[in-house]
Amino acid sequence: MDILTARGLVMTYGSTRALDGVDVTVRAGESVAVMGPSGSGKTTLLHVLAGVLRPTSGTVDLAGTDLVALSDAQRTRLRRDDFGFVFQSGQLLAELPADENAALPLLLAGRPRAAATARARELLARLGLAGMERRRPGELSGGQAQRVAIARALVGSPSVVFADEPTGALDQATGREVLDLLTSAARAGGAALVVVTHDPGVARWCDRTLAMRDGRVVGEFRAPAPQHQVPLP
Numbered sequence: 001m002d003i004l005t006a007r008g009l010v011m012t013y014g015s016t017r018a019l020d021g022v023d024v025t026v027r028a029g030e031s032v033a034v035m036g037p038s039g040s041g042k043t044t045l046l047h048v049l050a051g052v053l054r055p056t057s058g059t060v061d062l063a064g065t066d067l068v069a070l071s072d073a074q075r076t077r078l079r080r081d082d083f084g085f086v087f088q089s090g091q092l093l094a095e096l097p098a099d100e101n102a103a104l105p106l107l108l109a110g111r112p113r114a115a116a117t118a119r120a121r122e123l124l125a126r127l128g129l130a131g132m133e134r135r136r137p138g139e140l141s142g143g144q145a146q147r148v149a150i151a152r153a154l155v156g157s158p159s160v161v162f163a164d165e166p167t168g169a170l171d172q173a174t175g176r177e178v179l180d181l182l183t184s185a186a187r188a189g190g191a192a193l194v195v196v197t198h199d200p201g202v203a204r205w206c207d208r209t210l211a212m213r214d215g216r217v218v219g220e221f222r223a224p225a226p227q228h229q230v231p232l233p
Ligand SMILES: Nc1ncnc2c1ncn2[C@@H]1O[C@H](COP(=O)(O)OP(=O)(O)OP(=O)(O)O)[C@@H](O)[C@H]1O
Pocket: 013, 016, 017, 018, 036, 037, 038, 039, 040, 041, 042, 043, 044, 045
């Protein structure tokens, strides 16, 4: 089943065509890597698919709703209810412990604090952070902080998780571990994953890789081998 369908995306900044006619379909539960040289439009595509940016033209359909046609307030609500986000780093609130950071989307949606933090703690434990729930971001390693960010992205059971260079600030081994947890946790939660990355090894973790150049999708590769999957701890 297709969950997100973008057609004819164009995004211009002055004379720059950051997106130059992009069609993308994301199926429910699949993981899609977006790769390409610097400036090829990867982040712009991610932001347009996630309803963060409104394209100059084109449509983004999420289960029958065109994100482009929504008001800013409607898109904000849809992002909160249907999407999760993981960025390179620095997205956690420094003054909040891990469980409250991870519970934040539920708290903002008005869920009772006890239920929200219980759900966050369950995810943190599945991501290998049992016992660290009350640590603040400054008391966690970079890889541990990214796991908290993954828990936060998944806590609201989103249909799609968007990740922009989620391992960019980590060393290679930790990055691979975090990427593995991100794809496994998204799969376990039934969420599709769209991940922008420079790491060529990412194809091993994702079902498909889209190659971008000059604002266009110029190639698509399927994972060559059976999925590398490590069960969640
Ligand atoms: N807010 C903006 N204003 C003007 N130009 C922009 C803006 N955002 C992006 N661009 C331009 O659009 C093009 C695509 O940028 P984008 O950030 O999507 O590329 P990218 O592939 O993600 O690059 P990188 O790998 O370096 O992060 C670039 O030429 C960039 O300079």
